[in-house]
Amino acid sequence: MHPMTLIEQTSPLQGLKVIELHAIGPVPFAGQLLRSLGAEVTRVSPPDDPGLGVAMSSEFDLLNAGKAVRLLNLKTPEAMSALHDLLNQADVLLEGFRPGVLERLGLVPADLLERYPKLVIGRLSGWGDRGDLAPRAGHDINYLAMAGVLHSIGKSNEPVVPLNLVADFGGGAMHLVVGVLAQLVQRSIHQRGGVVSTSILAGTVGLTPMFYGMVAGGLWKLGRATNLLDGSVPFYRVYATSDAKHVAVGALEPKFYRELLRITGLTDSLELQDQYKPKTWAHAADQFTRCFAGKTRDEWAQLAESVDCCLSPVLDLLEAAQHPHNQANQLHRSTPFIQPHRIVRFEA
Numbered sequence: 001m002h003p004m005t006l007i008e009q010t011s012p013l014q015g016l017k018v019i020e021l022h023a024i025g026p027v028p029f030a031g032q033l034l035r036s037l038g039a040e041v042t043r044v045s046p047p048d049d050p051g052l053g054v055a056m057s058s059e060f061d062l063l064n065a066g067k068a069v070r071l072l073n074l075k076t077p078e079a080m081s082a083l084h085d086l087l088n089q090a091d092v093l094l095e096g097f098r099p100g101v102l103e104r105l106g107l108v109p110a111d112l113l114e115r116y117p118k119l120v121i122g123r124l125s126g127w128g129d130r131g132d133l134a135p136r137a138g139h140d141i142n143y144l145a146m147a148g149v150l151h152s153i154g155k156s157n158e159p160v161v162p163l164n165l166v167a168d169f170g171g172g173a174m175h176l177v178v179g180v181l182a183q184l185v186q187r188s189i190h191q192r193g194g195v196v197s198t199s200i201l202a203g204t205v206g207l208t209p210m211f212y213g214m215v216a217g218g219l220w221k222l223g224r225a226t227n228l229l230d231g232s233v234p235f236y237r238v239y240a241t242s243d244a245k246h247v248a249v250g251a252l253e254p255k256f257y258r259e260l261l262r263i264t265g266l267t268d269s270l271e272l273q274d275q276y277k278p279k280t281w282a283h284a285a286d287q288f289t290r291c292f293a294g295k296t297r298d299e300w301a302q303l304a305e306s307v308d309c310c311l312s313p314v315l316d317l318l319e320a321a322q323h324p325h326n327q328a329n330q331l332h333r334s335t336p337f338i339q340p341h342r343i344v345r346f347e348a
Contacts, residue, residue, distance in 0.1 A: 012346060013038035016184075018092040019083075020067070022046060025140075025164070026173035026200060027096035027124055028063035033177050034092070035066055036343070042068040042086060062339055074105050087116055091193075092180055094122045098137075099129040109195045119193040122180040124172055128199040138200070140164035143171070147204040152211070156225040171203030228252070234285035235260065235275060238314060245297035246314040249288070259309035264291045 016039040020031040028043070035041045043064055058064070070086065072079035087093065093112070095102050102109070102123070109121050126143065127133040133146075144150035144167050154160030179196035187193050198206075214220035220227050231237045235251045251260040257275050261267045269287050274280040292300065297313050304311035315323060321332040333341040 011038050016040065016092065017090045018042070018094060019044060019086050019090045021093070021095040021097070021102075022049070023094075023096035025063075025096075026168045026176070027094055029169050030122070030124070030173040030176045030180075031067065031094055032063050032065070033173070034180070039092070040068070041066075042070055044070050044072050044074070044083060044086070046073055047071040048073075060337070080106065084115075087112070087119065090116070090119060091184070092120045092122060094124075094176070094180075096124045099125055099134050113193060113195070117192055118187060120180055120183045120187060121193070121195045122176050122183075123195065123197040124176045125197075125199045127201050129197070140167040140200070143167040143200045143204050146201055147171075147208065149204055149208065151222075152224060152230065154224050155231075156223065159224070166207070167200050167204040171205075171207055172198065172200035173203075175203035175206055232281075234281050234288055237285075239288055239292035241292055241297040241300060242294060243296040247292060247297055247300050248312045248314050250310040250312075252310070256308055256310045259307050260311060263303050263307055263309055263311070264288065266291060 013034060016034070018031060018034050018039045018041040020027060020041055020043045022043065022045040031041045031043065070082070072082055074080055074083060095107075109123075112119060112121060125134070126138040127136060127146075141150065141161055141164075144153075144162070147167070149166065150159045150161075152159075153162055175198045176196070179198060183194050183196050211220055215222070224230060225232045229236060235249060235257050238246050238248050240246055249260065251257040254272060254275060258272055261270055261272065266287055270284050271280075274284070295303075300311060301313040313319075318338060320326055321334075321338045326332060330342040331340065332338055
């Protein structure tokens with residue numbers, strides 16, 4: 001057996017050519033994921049709107065960093081001819097228009113596949129291509145709301161808006177990329193491309209099977225802050241520390257809860273066998289609240305570092321980039337500024 005060695009992170013999709021039609025959010029993120037795996041991505045944008053959809057210098061636009069750019073007005077014959085020149089050499093076409101827009105541009109998927117049989121067309125809409133909402137606009141918060149996810153996140157009295165990591169990126173973009181990669185595998189067998197279609201709404205729903213199973217099994221209540229994983233229990237929640245920062249506690253299993261009691265000094269105050277008895281939770285939460293308020297965030301983190309008690313410091317984005325563990329795993333790089341780095345590795 002040869003020892004496994006790291007190979008270039010960009011090698012798996014080396015030589016793959018991706019055309020990404022102008023969009024914001026999840027489609028550029030999907031294109032950037034493919035690029036991080038080695039694909040050559042060309043972003044096609046209109047000449048009068050080559051921007052990012054937000055007020056940001058291109059220097060800081062990490063979703064589009066490293067992509068080639070072609071400025072084409074696809075409403076003109078000349079630009080459409082240039083796009084077809086690109087598609088003639090392409091493996092993947094990504095688009096994130098509302099349903100029907102691609103067709104109105106004259107880029108009917110069936111016609112494209114007839115002309116370019118090996119092309120994989122990845123389509124990501126917001127609401128899907130059916131139903132009353134299909135032509136409507138939306139953003140992450142709207143898709144979260146319609147997927148039942150937003151209702152489940154937050155305090156008991158109101159939902160809390162998470163970052164747009166959930167619907168846009170985790171839901172829409174990731175499922176789009178999975179579909180595109182699956183179609184590429186299929187193409188390697190049958191030598192034909194195809195159409196991959198999903199939506200941000202569908203992708204968000206796709207993240208929820210565990211919770212639907214728990215609801216059906218009577219293990220999940222629909223009210224917020226009433227369940228094991230939504231901040232209801234004292235051993236899976238966030239606590240404030242003496243320096244107005246926070247620690248995250250996730251000691252779900254008894255063996256981890258035992259260690260949590262030990263490092264907090266609450267072994268004599270809280271019974272291990274009471275961990276999953278709801279009638280004890282209010283008292284336990286009060287004990288933990290007062291205990292964690294007695295030390296700084298980093299003091300607690302140091303105490304927990306060598307112990308399996310599932311306690312972590314709540315870091316901001318810049319602190320996360322500087323944390324020794326994250327640095328040991330090369331999760332960030334600092335040039336030209338702090339940003340994510342080695343996320344997926346390949347070994348051979």
